[in-house]
Amino acid sequence: MSSAEALKNEGNAAFTAKDYETAVAKFTAAIEADANYHVAYSNRSAAYSAMGKYDDALADAEKVIEIKGDWPKGYLRKATALRFLGRTDDAMAAYDTGLEATSGAQAIADAKAKFEAEAAPANPLASLFDETVWTKIATNPQTREYMSQPDFVQMIQAVQNDKSGTAVQQYMQDPRFQAVFMMLLGANMPPGANNPFAAAAADGAAAAAESSAPPSSSQPEPAPEPVPEPEPEVDEEAKARAETKARADAIKSEGNALYKKGKFDDALAKYREAESLLPDEVTYILNQASVFLEKGEYETCIETCEKAMDVARETRADYATLAKILTRKGNCFLRQKMYDEAIAAFESAQREHRTAPTLKLINKTKRLKREAAAKAYYDDDKAAAAKAEGNDAFRAQDYPTAVKHYTEAIKRNPKDHTFYSNRAASYIKLGALPEALKDIEACLEIKPDFIRAYSRRGQIEFLMRQYHKCIDTYQTMLELEPENTEAKEQMIKVENAIRARELNPPGTPEEQEAERARALSDPDIQRLYADPNVQSALQAMASDPAAAKDLMADPSMSVKILKLRAAGVIRFG
Template sequence: MADALKSEGNKAFSAKDYPTAIEKFTQALEIEPENHILYSNRSAVYNAQSEYQKALDDAEKAIGIKGDWSKGHLRKGAAYRGLGDLLAAYDSYEEALKLEPGNAQAKSGLDATQRAIQAEATADGVQGDPLGGLGGMFNDPQMIEKLANNPKTSALLADSEFMAKLERLKSNPNAIGEEMRDPRFLQVMSEPTPEPEDEEAVAKRKAQEAGDAEKKIGNDFYKKKEHDKAIEHYEKAWELNKDITYLNNIGAAKFEKGDYEGTIETCKKAVEEGRDLRADFKTVAKSFTRIGSAYEKLGDLTQAIESYNKSLMEHRTPEALTKMRAAEKARDTLEKDSYMDPAKAEEARELGQKKFQEADWPGAVDAFTEMTKRAPADPRGYSNRAAALAIKRDPKFFRAYMRKGQALVAMKEYNRALDAFTEAAEKDDGSHAREIEQQQQKCLDAQFSARADETEQQTSERIQNDPEIMSILQDPVMQSILQQAKSDPAALQEHMKNPQVRISVQKLMAAGVIRMGR
């Protein structure tokens, strides 16, 4: 994925679509944050957009990952040139050439930078002064102080050879021409004198230094798992310097302590303060991620998922995305498990049976579907639903009636099952007659087994309470057939050639009304 994004970024850069190029390289870096080439490529885009400080930052990151890569130093040189720091640019190009002597781009950059330095050194010349005002530069009484205040030149004060030359130039400014070959003097002339910090900037810098010092102490205690002491120093850091990183650290320590409510409270404060302080969106994203983790520990997956989503909207990271997906999966599993209820499943099964008996196939399907959700381990819900679905889809399909019959057997509705098998026979073209008979016999056997231990009185009571059996016995045609069978049993066999009569007789036999051999 990173390679594909890099390729897209390169294409966008070639087309001078710089925003898209930066977006693609940034996405690739989220996947491969240690890829020096991606930082180098993004640095080149920032240079093209004249965003030289960002270009320099990325070049430094590339060099930090792979210091012996000439292109990283080349990017650094280009960024420094854009920032106007010609000497630093010169050094970067020179380093690139040391690593790769044949690099034409580095040589061209070095030559151009050298010319720019020379032009800058003579641009401020004073008319009538053959040294262009350079001589007076070294007689400046504040010269030493200026060199000391500039981090890029302060080290020169410890160079005895340089200081001896500086003293000679003070007494003989015309000797500057001889010293121009010394790069140290070139550096002094090209470095602008730093502006003194105002009081507000000084106060801000000191506050940050004090806060970071307390944070460091807190980190040491955190590593030792002395979380209360760590929190104490992080809180001091926050008092000294309003940086929400310290609040996030407090949240992390509270999380490790198991104080999840405290974690949420602190990190929410970090988000609120971060908005006011215009904090980096990446830092705010960390606050939201930790809030999500705390909610997850408390079992509130809905709030956890919402917090992870907010984190991703601030800054998309693989960590937050993984946490959110895991929380979503856990929530779905929990909802599914909590929905299971044996009592509700039985209610749904009974409703499904009722709808099935009423031939309300959509209603039966819905009820049996509800049963499968309430009791996913009970196979009856699936088999009954299959039967209802089959008949709903094709009322003429013989196999659907076979499934209906099998479902009714499972429900111990034997007489209705026999009717379903009879309907199957009517829909069949004759090729499945044996299978249908076998299912009918299984149904009859099940009925026989169900009343095997009944007394005659129990059988009689059951018959009296079975409306379907009583309906058959009250049918005039069946009464005539049964009366005839008493004197001529063979006549019953003849009548049973009629499918409707046969199924009625079978029901009476299964119910115990007709007892063969007695």
């Protein structure tokens, strides 16, 4: 089971227990674990509706539809929120959109039908003219003859289909309808007789039946009127708190608007006003801590966070709220570069309520702590002294000790390029060529025109038999210093090594093929070898060796071919 699903299940349990705030917190955590978990958005929408937060419920429902537009429940949640917001036309539109998007899902169709029935005005006499009315008319001696009269049947059907009750008034002048109506109320009378109930019936008052005679034993008893369910008892204290919280939240919103504009003192006043209305609401206190953080009043910010934590513990706030307080406290420590305290606060927040943003804060703070420790260690004089000790060890051919001292010099001053170059020279002596190459690259990143670094890189590449790279390095040296004698001599040395390899290839044929494959793994060599023009030239040289002279006369082509030769991909002779 994924963490998002587990959190969703915890939210469901809280919702069932009517602990809606905890349910919202759990569903929110599930969404943070999986931002596209549509079920968590749907369930949080239901929780918000239960809390009376219908705007939030609507926002979540729309998110459900955005993620999974063919899921019926998203449209049901949206319609429910819109109905509570009094937007009945929009709710009906949501049902219609859902039916279209889900190919007529039955759940949406049923909900729409129920909504339409509830929205229609009630007919107070509907219970009299239910489906049993036909049996009652047919079994009553005074009314059964009417069943053979089509206009009478149509009249009763019209009354059954009328939701407003106006049809009763329309047909009350018909003697047949009067007789049926009195029979249904439990009072038998001949057609055309003076009807004491007609006026009451016209006004929709079915209670007149109490004054009539009891029904005869031959008549079935009329269906009992449905008993309305009792209204839930109103918790006056909870109602008063909800009203107070609504006022406090409105004041807090004003504070938020001021906070966003940078009017921190005015925002603080609003948050304090909200707190005065509901002192046990953590949010208002925590917002004050945010103000103090932005104003740089760090000590007050910490004190306010501790106050918020005390209130949260007293009111048994959920884990997400506790984590939020600890995170704000950690951010306050971070602003002061109190890294150990910040890490402790963030890790405590993570234990209360694990989230990805808090984990990022922990990693960020640890990185900043390492960087700060490294900077605190900087010392140019001690770096120079360590370099001198490294030079002494190098001259004494104690290369491991030289590496140790050059490493210390780099820690003391990582911006001096010579420290990396000297350590690379020590690594070369130790045969640690990859480490030496890394140091040379770091040196050239600091000082790109440092000739000695290119010299050592060429030496490393030569030892690694990467002759094509070696040639590039010495050509760069010549571009920086056209008369550099060392670069010219090394170019000749490289050419001799390439010829020697071609005349007397080292290793077995399998080893030679493996070395060629390694050369072809170089992206630059791959691009050259795949060049259609190069392939055409190589085929021409293979079929007609005399063509090689003409091809090599082309400067751009000769450079490419010689590079492939230096890499060991092709051979001459």
